[in-house]
Amino acid sequence: MVRYIAKRVLLSVFTLWLVATITFALMFMVPGGPFLAEKTPSAATLEALNQKYGLDQPKIVQYRNYMVKFIQGDMGVSLKQRGRTVSQIISTGFKVSAKIGGLSILIAVLIGVPLGCIAALNRGKWLDNVIIVVATCGIAVPSFVVATILMIIFSVKLGILPTYGLTSWQHYLMPVAALAFYPTAYISRLMRSSMLEVLGQDYMRTARAKGLSQFWMLFKHALRNAILPVVTYLGPLIAYTLTGSFVVEKIFTIPGLGNAFISSILNRDYTMIMGTTIFLAALIILMNLVVDVAYKIIDPRIKLK
Amino acid sequence: MKEKKNPLSFQLDVSDFLPANKEEKESLVIMRESVSFWRDGLRRFEKNKIAMTSFIIIILVFIFAFVMPQFYPYSYEQQIRGSENLAPMAYSEPELALKAAGEKVFPHILGTDSLGRDTMIRLMMGSRISLLVGLVASILVLLIGSIYGTVAGYFGGKVDLFMMRIVDIIYTVPDILIIILLMVTLKYPLKDLAETVPAFSWINVIGVGLICIFIVFSLLYWVGMARIVRSQVLTLKEQEYVTAARALGAGSGRIIRKHLLTNSMGTLIVTTTLQIPSAIFTESFLSFIGIGVAAPMPSLGSMASTAIDGIYSYPYRLLAPALMISLIILSFNLLGDGLRDAFDPKLKN
Amino acid sequence: MSELLLNIQNERLSFFTPAGEVKALNDISIQMYEGDVLGIVGESGSGKSVTAYSIMQLLPHTGRIIGGTIDFNGHRINDMTEQDMRKIRGNEVSIIFQDPMTSLNPVYTIGNQICEVIKLHTNKNKKQALERAEELLSLVGINEPRKRLKQYPHELSGGMRQRVMIAIALACEPKLLIADEPTTALDVTIQAQILELMIDLKEQLGMSIIMITHDLGIVANMCQKIAVMYAGKIVEYGPVDEIFYNPQHEYTKGLLRSIPKLSEKEHNRLVPIEGTPVDMLNPPKGCPFAPRCDSCMKICLREMPQYTTINDGHLSACWLLQKKEFMQGGEEN
Numbered sequence: 001m002v003r004y005i006a007k008r009v010l011l012s013v014f015t016l017w018l019v020a021t022i023t024f025a026l027m028f029m030v031p032g033g034p035f036l037a038e039k040t041p042s043a044a045t046l047e048a049l050n051q052k053y054g055l056d057q058p059k060i061v062q063y064r065n066y067m068v069k070f071i072q073g074d075m076g077v078s079l080k081q082r083g084r085t086v087s088q089i090i091s092t093g094f095k096v097s098a099k100i101g102g103l104s105i106l107i108a109v110l111i112g113v114p115l116g117c118i119a120a121l122n123r124g125k126w127l128d129n130v131i132i133v134v135a136t137c138g139i140a141v142p143s144f145v146v147a148t149i150l151m152i153i154f155s156v157k158l159g160i161l162p163t164y165g166l167t168s169w170q171h172y173l174m175p176v177a178a179l180a181f182y183p184t185a186y187i188s189r190l191m192r193s194s195m196l197e198v199l200g201q202d203y204m205r206t207a208r209a210k211g212l213s214q215f216w217m218l219f220k221h222a223l224r225n226a227i228l229p230v231v232t233y234l235g236p237l238i239a240y241t242l243t244g245s246f247v248v249e250k251i252f253t254i255p256g257l258g259n260a261f262i263s264s265i266l267n268r269d270y271t272m273i274m275g276t277t278i279f280l281a282a283l284i285i286l287m288n289l290v291v292d293v294a295y296k297i298i299d300p301r302i303k304l305k
Numbered sequence: 306m307k308e309k310k311n312p313l314s315f316q317l318d319v320s321d322f323l324p325a326n327k328e329e330k331e332s333l334v335i336m337r338e339s340v341s342f343w344r345d346g347l348r349r350f351e352k353n354k355i356a357m358t359s360f361i362i363i364i365l366v367f368i369f370a371f372v373m374p375q376f377y378p379y380s381y382e383q384q385i386r387g388s389e390n391l392a393p394m395a396y397s398e399p400e401l402a403l404k405a406a407g408e409k410v411f412p413h414i415l416g417t418d419s420l421g422r423d424t425m426i427r428l429m430m431g432s433r434i435s436l437l438v439g440l441v442a443s444i445l446v447l448l449i450g451s452i453y454g455t456v457a458g459y460f461g462g463k464v465d466l467f468m469m470r471i472v473d474i475i476y477t478v479p480d481i482l483i484i485i486l487l488m489v490t491l492k493y494p495l496k497d498l499a500e501t502v503p504a505f506s507w508i509n510v511i512g513v514g515l516i517c518i519f520i521v522f523s524l525l526y527w528v529g530m531a532r533i534v535r536s537q538v539l540t541l542k543e544q545e546y547v548t549a550a551r552a553l554g555a556g557s558g559r560i561i562r563k564h565l566l567t568n569s570m571g572t573l574i575v576t577t578t579l580q581i582p583s584a585i586f587t588e589s590f591l592s593f594i595g596i597g598v599a600a601p602m603p604s605l606g607s608m609a610s611t612a613i614d615g616i617y618s619y620p621y622r623l624l625a626p627a628l629m630i631s632l633i634i635l636s637f638n639l640l641g642d643g644l645r646d647a648f649d650p651k652l653k654n
Numbered sequence: 655m656s657e658l659l660l661n662i663q664n665e666r667l668s669f670f671t672p673a674g675e676v677k678a679l680n681d682i683s684i685q686m687y688e689g690d691v692l693g694i695v696g697e698s699g700s701g702k703s704v705t706a707y708s709i710m711q712l713l714p715h716t717g718r719i720i721g722g723t724i725d726f727n728g729h730r731i732n733d734m735t736e737q738d739m740r741k742i743r744g745n746e747v748s749i750i751f752q753d754p755m756t757s758l759n760p761v762y763t764i765g766n767q768i769c770e771v772i773k774l775h776t777n778k779n780k781k782q783a784l785e786r787a788e789e790l791l792s793l794v795g796i797n798e799p800r801k802r803l804k805q806y807p808h809e810l811s812g813g814m815r816q817r818v819m820i821a822i823a824l825a826c827e828p829k830l831l832i833a834d835e836p837t838t839a840l841d842v843t844i845q846a847q848i849l850e851l852m853i854d855l856k857e858q859l860g861m862s863i864i865m866i867t868h869d870l871g872i873v874a875n876m877c878q879k880i881a882v883m884y885a886g887k888i889v890e891y892g893p894v895d896e897i898f899y900n901p902q903h904e905y906t907k908g909l910l911r912s913i914p915k916l917s918e919k920e921h922n923r924l925v926p927i928e929g930t931p932v933d934m935l936n937p938p939k940g941c942p943f944a945p946r947c948d949s950c951m952k953i954c955l956r957e958m959p960q961y962t963t964i965n966d967g968h969l970s971a972c973w974l975l976q977k978k979e980f981m982q983g984g985e986e987n
Contacts, residue, residue, distance in 0.1 A: 202753060205751065205757070206758065206822075207759070208712060209710060209743055209748070209749045209751075211740040211745060225759070225760070298761070299760075300760070301760050301806070
């Protein structure tokens with residue numbers, strides 16, 4: 001197990017380095033620089049700014065400088081938001097995004113898993129059909145559609161929920177709901193088909209032959225086997241929640257990390273781009289590792305290489 | 306002495322004990338006709354009402370996106386002065402004047418946007434983009450993934466190991482991040498290419514944004530398909546070795562190939578069909594955050610995005626692209642589900 | 655005189671499926687006394703497993719007893735609720751299934767799965783249950799029992815898994831053990847070991863066994879009585895020697911003929927039974943075996959044959975036997 005984790009960590013570091021390098025290379029494919037958008041400075045000012053931020057040096061040198069500083073934990077200063085370091089911006093943004101993202105994942109699991117089980121246990125009956133229909137629609141509707149429709153209903157027509165900011169708990173309702181919609185639907189479907197497969201297995205029959213009650217058959221024997229695909233899905237789910245946050249934060253004007261990432265790209269804030277990309281990539285890779293290890297703990301059959 | 310046989314009596318008769326002939330026996334045996342795999346699958350698919358409905362809806366959407374614009378009097382970038390922000394089916398002052406003068410003015414079925422562009426035609430064009438992206442991206446993924454997977458599976462050994470390592474790395478890299486970065490950055494070299502090298506001028510015709518999306522998909526999304534194809538090829542190889550060992554000759558080999566191909570084909574079709582809605586989703590997502598196809602070409606995602614600002618006054622401008630996108634993705638998902646239920650040998654009913 | 659343990663009288667059972675009513679069991683009667691070993695023989699779809707499962711009410715809810723009675727160990731099974739059944743499952747009557755690979759839950763240890771049934775029906779605490787589990791593993795011939803308790807099913811071989819299943823089945827010392835093709839999924843050598851184990855355990859614990867199989871070789875060794883089933887009906891029933899040396903039903907004869915014999919000359923072809931099994935959605939009115947029977951008569955296609963008693967304890971349902979009687983009766987007239 002330890003060897004497995006060590007190997008994965010190594011692979012992760014390599015991938016992160018790859019992501020950083022690709023990002024760096026791509027940034028400089030874009031003509032123009034971070035300062036051209038502002039009121040056109042004179043050539044001298046431009047040169048001074050570039051020099052200050054080390055942008056006048058050859059790309060390779062810039063790359064090396066960045067890498068060296070990065071390993072020491074210094075991600076540099078934001079080129080656009082004067083006076084704030086990249087680390088600062090990332091940490092404030094992340095706190096916000098993590099709350100919303102975490103809540104939506106929690107809701108997706110806490111609602112999706114039971115829904116899927118209920119559907120599987122009532123297979124063919126109207127309850128099952130209703131759940132299937134709702135879930136199928138749920139996975140077809142993109143998060144921005146859900147967000148905007150929620151906005152129309154609750155803010156425009158009913159006027160009971162605010163459209164931007166994050167100051168009260170009501171502010172959390174719509175963004176979290178919008179973000180949780182797709183995963184809840186997906187997990188319901190996944191759980192349903194997984195549970196159906198498990199319920200038809202021979203060991204369920206053995207459990208019944210022992211004299212176990214329905215309750216124990218379900219919660220001890222079926223659930224642990226059926227939940228495995230859902231655990232596998234948690235990895236991509238984290239990634240999805242992240243990208244979903246780009247959309248949700250934009251629509252509801254939430255100062256999260258996703259928003260910071262997108263605007264840094266559009267603004268050509270090089271240091272922010274590097275910082276946020278690497279951070280986000282690291283987050284996704286780390287969560288995938290955690291999920292894989294959790295899977296191994298739940299299912300003793302899996303031999304991870 | 307033979308007694309008259311009363312049909313209701315249970316009395317046995319000597320004649321009952323005569324041997325039964327072949328016809329009498331066979332009348333009791335019901336044999337089920339055997340059907341070919343494709344016909345069987347097609348039949349199952351046709352019975353599936355939901356799948357058939359989605360199929361029809363998709364056809365209708367295609368007509369909506371590709372055929373109807375030819376007959377529509379407005380074009381997507383056409384800005385009609387004086388007709389901004391019209392409600393659905395409303396006419397603007399200049400248009401009313403034209404009508405009074407006796408001219409025929411085609412109504413704006415879904416109104417116009419803030420620049421006076423007809424929403425309906427933009428919806429059609431946006432759908433066209435979505436469908437194009439969905440189909441082309443999926444075909445690209447299918448081609449690249451199949452070739453890669455076949456090569457890796459066929460050659461095996463070190464080649465396979467190396468190729469699969471690359472797949473693992475691509476899998477680990479968070480694709481959305483790279484896609485976003487690529488979308489923003491690829492525009493420039495592509496534009497340069499289109500302008501400087503005459504052989505590539507078609508890039509401008511199709512649109513740099515679209516080409517970007519296709520390139521991005523080709524670079525990152527084929528890995529899933531490659532894995533599936535590779536495992537099919539590996540199974541096929543194993544079968545062939547077994548055949549060789551049994552020395553049954555080329556005839557059996559061809560039969561096995563035919564069977565396995567049919568099996569793989571089913572999986573491939575389903576996987577590709579389910580790839581389409583995910584591609585469409587990604588395109589609309591990218592357009593929504595502002596890095597998809599460039600204006601004035603509409604995309605359902607960008608239409609939704611711009612409509613948010615006017616959400617209080619013109620909610621329909623948001624609903625139209627939102628519902629359209631949901632409809633397209635839902636239909637393809639249901640179609641894929643239906644295909645899988647029809648052609649997957651492991652029936653779970 | 656031993657007690658009557660199991661008394662099935664004229665059981666009829668059908669599955670109510672979306673495709674229609676599948677008449678799985680058609681007038682089944684079985685009597686078993688304590689210590690009996692009964693073999694139920696038949697091909698797939700004959701209803702042999704269904705009969706056994708109906709004793710434990712293990713069928714899916716689509717399967718319902720629509721006629722007859724089942725009495726087991728003083729319980730009227732038809733009338734029992736699911737809650738009542740749970741008390742006797744794994745306790746008074748146990749079952750081992752065909753495929754040991756899939757019959758054990760892959761995510762729990764062997765110890766966990768054995769202790770589960772012990773704690774369900776006894777008052778033992780965790781420690782006592784584990785001790786008993788270890789005892790059971792030794793009983794069924796598994797070495798290093800303490801180590802095995804902590805292992806998972808996928809770490810054991812097929813034969814060992816089946817032994818674990820037997821251990822689970824015997825944990826609460828049931829009166830009746832049902833074995834549903836317990837060796838079909840195992841290698842031939844392991845098969846012999848498992849069967850020997852079962853015979854030993856029967857001697858030691860004095861329980862009754864129902865052995866369900868399509869393999870006549872197995873029943874010859876183990877069982878005293880045999881019921882031959884076809885299409886939901888017992889076509890022949892009797893002591894093992896009678897069945898093997900004096901078979902009366904055409905189907906039984908066909909089964910015995912189809913066994914390849916070592917003594918036969920090499921160029922003799924195998925003798926299969928021609929034809930295909932019955933469609934249980936639309937079972938024929940007459941004898942279900944009629945279309946495949948070489949001696950089929952007109953009456954066979956029309957009406958279900960009654961049971962003819964050949965001698966003590968040996969019955970068969972065939973019009974050929976009734977014909978003999980009829981002819982003799984006719985001549986006397």
